[in-house]
Structures are given as C-alpha cells and as structure tokens.
Amino acid sequence: MSIENCSPTGVDINQTGFGYTLSLINGKYKMIIMYWLAEYKPVMRFNELKRCLGTISFKTLSSTLKKMEADQLIIRNEYPQIPPKVEYSLSERGKSLIPILDMMCAWGTANRI
Template sequence: MNQETCAPGGVALGDTAFGYTLSLIGGKYKMLILYALAENKVLRHNELKRHLGGIAFKTLSVVLKELEADALIIRKEYPQVPPKVEYSLSSKGTSLIPVLHTLCEWGERHQPA
C-alpha cells in the first residue's frame, strides 16, 4: 500500500485508514497493553498493571474499556467472589501484533546505543 491510498490528497488525515488505525492504538498505553497480552495470552487487571509499571488503576480501567469497545481485547468475567476478570486479545487485536513487531524492529534499528 502506498501513501496515496492510505492518505489520499484532499482528505483530512484523521478521516483516512491511517487515522482510523491511530484512533484504535494511539495513546500512551494501548500498544503496551496489546503487546503484553500478545506475550502473555491472558492477564488480569493487576497483572497488566504490573507489566505497565506506573499506570494508575483508573487509567488502566479506562484504556481497557476503550480497547474492549473497539473489539481489540476480550474481557471475560467469572461469576465468583471475589470477582475474577481476565483480558485477552480478540482476533482483531491479534491482527495488530505484526504491526507492533514491526515497530519494535524499527526501534531496535534506530534506538541510540
């Protein structure tokens, strides 16, 4: 795909396929969450929080809800006390993992020593 097909002239970048993709994975934590789920398959809220480091509990909850609303992750709640909730990638979320791997490879090539 070339730049013209992804971002045609005369169209606001936010209204293109590129803009759509960024709306799904943009932000400080979304790609990190997707990558953590790809590496670990299934994680609970607190496990994700540990993987991400300094993210606030509420921020993580909001981002997880956004990823779920965009059908990138699956939230599975178990009917037990205390409540147990697990997160995993959906097929749509899994389809983004090669993109994240490409970003990782780019970073490895260009990161200052």
Template structure:
C-alpha cells in the same frame, strides 16, 4: 494506500492510517496490547498492572474499556466472590501484533545507529 492517494484525502481520519491511529493511539494502548500478547495467556487486572508499572489504576481501567469497546481485547468475568476478570487479545487485537512488531523492529534498528 499509496502516498498519492493519501495526499488526495482531505481528512486524515477517513484513511486507513487514521482509523488505525484511532484504535492504538494514546499513551498506553500499544503497551497494553503488547503486554497481553507477551503474556501469551489470559491475564488478570493486577498482574497486568504489575507488568506495566507506572500506569495508574484509573488510566489502566479506562484504557482497557476503550480497547474492549474497539474489540481489540476480550474481557471475561467469572461469577464468583471475589470477582475474577481476565483479559486477552481478541482476533482483531492479534491481527495488530505484526504492526506493533514492525514498530519494535524499527526502534531496535534506530537505537543501533
């Protein structure tokens, strides 16, 4: 979308930019996605929690549910006792990694200034 067509839209939510923000907006969504990517393998809840540190259990649970509902992550539950659940990036989630990488590179360049 060009800058000119962007300004022609009355509602930001109706743009590709707005849609993308609806998927990755929020305090921990991008962090969770990047952590799943960095792990390079399915990861269990507690391992993900340890990677993220300061996030509360409730916030992590809600974030994972939202990401799953948006089809950005896969949740695989194994029928055993105790229950075993693993999370991984979906194809749609993997397609966001270049966007997150661009944000990372931009930040690294700005920190040098």
C-alpha cells in the same frame, strides 16, 4: 500500497485507513497492553496488567481497557464469583495488529539513535 492511497492530500486524516489504525493504537498504554498479552501472557487479570505497566493509575488502566474492549481489540471475561475475577486477552482483531507492532519494534531497534 502507497502513501497517496492511505492518506491523500486534502482529506481529513481521521477519515482514512491510516487515521483509523492510529485511533485504535494511540495512547500511552494501548500498544504496551497488546504487547504484554501477545508476547508474555495471553490471559491476564487487571492487577497483573497494572503491575506490568508500572506507573499507570487504576482509573487510566480501567478506561484504557474499556476503550480497547469497545474497539474489539481485547476480550474481557468476567467470572461470577466472590471476589470477582476478570481476565483480559487479545481478540482476533487485536491479534491482527501484532505484526504491525512487531514491525514498529524492529524499526525502532534498527533506527535507534
């Protein structure tokens, strides 16, 4: 696939496949959340993710996870118990983005200045 096919000149980037992909993975934490779920622990609870991400606020993590669920990148499983138990995992759609994240990681390692 060439760049011309992915993001042609004169076309709004948001209307291209490239722009759509970027819209799914943009943001400070989305790729990191996906990476944690793919590489370290396939099912994580909210507070586990919060600890792994460090400085993220409760509100930011909550809204990021809601966006990722709406984009069908993650699956949210809520268990009816007290206290409530909610677990997050990658969906098949989310898993399909992992090779792209792996390539970004490899590129960064090879080209780090």
